[in-house]
Amino acid sequence: MNPIINLNENNFNDVIQMASETPIVFHFMSPNEPQALQMETMLRHLSDEFKQQFLLAIINCDEQPMIAAQFRIQAIPSCYFFKDGQPVDAIQGLVSEQELRLRLNNILPKEEELKFNQALEYLASEQYELALPLLKTAWELTNQKNSDFALLYAETYITMKNGEAAKTILSQIPLQDRDSRWNGLQAQIELLEQAADSPEIQQLQADYQKNKSPEIAIKLANQLHQTHRNEEALNLLLDWLKKDLAAGNGEIKNQFLSITAAIGHNDPIVGKFRRQFYSLLY
Numbered sequence: 001m002n003p004i005i006n007l008n009e010n011n012f013n014d015v016i017q018m019a020s021e022t023p024i025v026f027h028f029m030s031p032n033e034p035q036a037l038q039m040e041t042m043l044r045h046l047s048d049e050f051k052q053q054f055l056l057a058i059i060n061c062d063e064q065p066m067i068a069a070q071f072r073i074q075a076i077p078s079c080y081f082f083k084d085g086q087p088v089d090a091i092q093g094l095v096s097e098q099e100l101r102l103r104l105n106n107i108l109p110k111e112e113e114l115k116f117n118q119a120l121e122y123l124a125s126e127q128y129e130l131a132l133p134l135l136k137t138a139w140e141l142t143n144q145k146n147s148d149f150a151l152l153y154a155e156t157y158i159t160m161k162n163g164e165a166a167k168t169i170l171s172q173i174p175l176q177d178r179d180s181r182w183n184g185l186q187a188q189i190e191l192l193e194q195a196a197d198s199p200e201i202q203q204l205q206a207d208y209q210k211n212k213s214p215e216i217a218i219k220l221a222n223q224l225h226q227t228h229r230n231e232e233a234l235n236l237l238l239d240w241l242k243k244d245l246a247a248g249n250g251e252i253k254n255q256f257l258s259i260t261a262a263i264g265h266n267d268p269i270v271g272k273f274r275r276q277f278y279s280l281l282y
Contacts, residue, residue, distance in 0.1 A: 003047050007057040008064055015057055020085035023054040023107035028071065028078040030062050035094040036077035042097050043079075046104060053108050083107040112141035116149055123152075128160050133266045147177035154185055162228040163192035168268045196227035214240060214248030218255050225259045233259055234273045241280055 007015055007026070018024065027043055029036035040058065047056045061068040061076060071080060074092070081089040081103060089103050109117070119134035135153040139146060150173050157166040167189050173182060204220040217236055224233035237256040240247040247253070256277065263270050 003052060003054070004044065004056045004058065007059045007067060009066060012067060015055070018055065019082045023109070024057055024082040025054060025104065025107075026057045026059060026071065026080040026082070028059045028061050028068055028073045028076060028080075030076050031060065032062070033076050039077040039079070039094055039100075042100055045097075046100065050104075050108060053114070054104070079103075081107050110141075112138040112146070112149070115141070116152075119152075123156065128156055131156055136266055136268075144172060147173050151181055151185065158185060158188050158192065161192055162230075162267070163189040163196070164229060164231045165267045165269060168231075192228075196229055198223070198227065201227065201229075214252050218248065218251055221255055221259065225262070230259065230263055230267070231269050234269070238273065238276060241277065245280060 005011065005015060015024070025043060027040060029040055031037065043056055047054070059067050061073060071078075077091075077094060079091040080087050081091075083106070089106055091100075091103060095103075115134045115138035119131040119138065122128070122131035122134070132153070135149060135156060139149040139153055142149060144150065150169055154166040154169040157163070157169070166185065170182060170185060170189075201220070201223050204216060204223055208216045208220055217240060221233040221236050224230070224236070234256065237252050237259070240252045241256060245253060256273075260270050260274060260277075265271070
């Protein structure tokens, strides 16, 4: 999308339709008015600074009197600010760049929206690892109140076959937002869990029940980690560390740290288990 458009009667309807999805600043000017040219210079500078965040539509009132009349322009320069297809602000005459920034801020997408939209671009090309931190940040910027962000965050983990991370996210969604989509994601997690219960894990679990040794615990934790059952794996190892930080000649601790490192800091369960581990150290 070209962020700056010279508006005329031929493209007027197309631009108006774009206003429902894209913030737009309509700048009504005349090349014979120095203040209008000064205003346009500031707007072009801001368009370059906030790349692709809003559309600047420039209307030469000398050449497009019908459009100017439709907006009932009474002074040049004049600016109309549109968001979600509706006018939310207007300026008549020249204002300072500081004032223009304040007005523009009313229609610019918020930081969490920018992060979320960028994540959508990565998801469209199946770059899930790049999308995850953006979705996490977008959700946190809303103080975890935007459940749509959280649902897509969880859904991305499910796509990556990491049901535990998705389950942790879904558990933080308020009860009033647990709709059919939330239930559908929970059902997908259950299917992942069933698929992850391999014969190897079942045998190790049986062996561990008979002989709860550090060696079997490490093997079982590793298998659980390989099938993205990280919370089970870390809980298993943490139980040993709570009794003895040097359990298994230090191999339990090493395995615990290796798994948390492999999971990565973006996974919501990592912070929880690292806090519990650090509490054992002090």
